[in-house]
């Protein structure tokens with residue numbers, strides 16, 4: 525069995541699940557690890573506690589390898605939004621953000637700017653909500669010091685080009701919310717300064733498995749204003765307040781959740797063994813199949829058709845009168861999806877089986893035929 529086949533074996537979901545962009549059902553390995561760790565944590569044995577706790581370091585090392593970074597640039601976080609807050613609250617100058625981006629960026633930017641006069645949010649409204657290289661190039665000003673963007677847009681599935689963004693922004697900071705692509709997109713993470721994510725979607729590790737990477741440039745320019753007692757150099761500070769640590773630990777508040785970190789390490793180990801490029805190709809194939817079915821049944825999509833500009837999300841854009849019947853046909857066939865602001869978001873993973881695509885095809889055929897069979 526190849527490593528990819530072994531990875532695919534760890535999907536044992538029920539047919540119909542096309543909502544990986546909302547929540548990733550846990551892999552078999554993550555579930556087994558989680559059960560074992562809970563038992564170890566119940567023993568009261570120091571060695572057992574240390575064994576589970578050591579997995580936080582393993583998770584950081586695996587993240588560093590997948591991000592093409594050093595492990596001291598990586599810090600575990602409760603979630604993506606926490607990591608982004610650590611970065612954005614410390615930015616000074618003009619921060620370019622798309623109004624249509626996920627609120628982990630837009631709300632965080634607005635709140636941070638409300639607190640700090642030296643930070644201004646430079647809102648922009650890219651066509652179709654796609655934060656493309658050209659859109660960013662057109663929106664930059666001399667005041668822009670940082671650009672914050674989602675790797676994969678949660679609504680449309682648009683996959684931005686990190687290498688291209690780096691080329692146009694020069695040495696400004698590039699802050700990336702990677703939750704909708706990390707582990708399933710072979711992206712140029714080294715082009716970014718801050719990359720944040722969480723393991724509860726595409727990594728299949730459950731919540732609490734957030735992380736962030738801060739490059740040397742990020743650490744030089746971003747004040748760790750939300751740094752907590754675990755973010756100092758050395759051990760526990762007694763009777764003094766030391767400065768923040770020089771590495772990415774500066775951007776943490778307290779110690780990570782060891783059980784969550786262990787789930788994350790297990791999930792990342794699976795990704796590393798299978799290979800991101802191989803997983804990405806399998807995910808793109810599944811998205812191809814979803815797009816094929818949408819075209820076959822005449823359902824408009826807003827996701828780019830080019831493979832290099834999308835990942836696992838395909839967003840259908842039925843007309844206002846078609847939205848309810850289409851959603852009903854999908855639900856009737858047991859297809860699990862997210863419907864929001866007129867779009868029906870389908871998100872397939874590498875382990876999405878043919879059985880799920882058959883259900884999807886049947887539901888779309890029923891919708892196209894104009895009724896139930």
Ligand SMILES: Cc1ncc(COP(=O)(O)O)c(C=O)c1O
Nearest residue numbers: 603604605626628674678703722
């Ligand atoms: C693009 C994007 N960013 C951030 C989040 C929220 O991430 P977290 O719960 O890890 O803070 C989501 C959740 O759907 C998302 O789609």
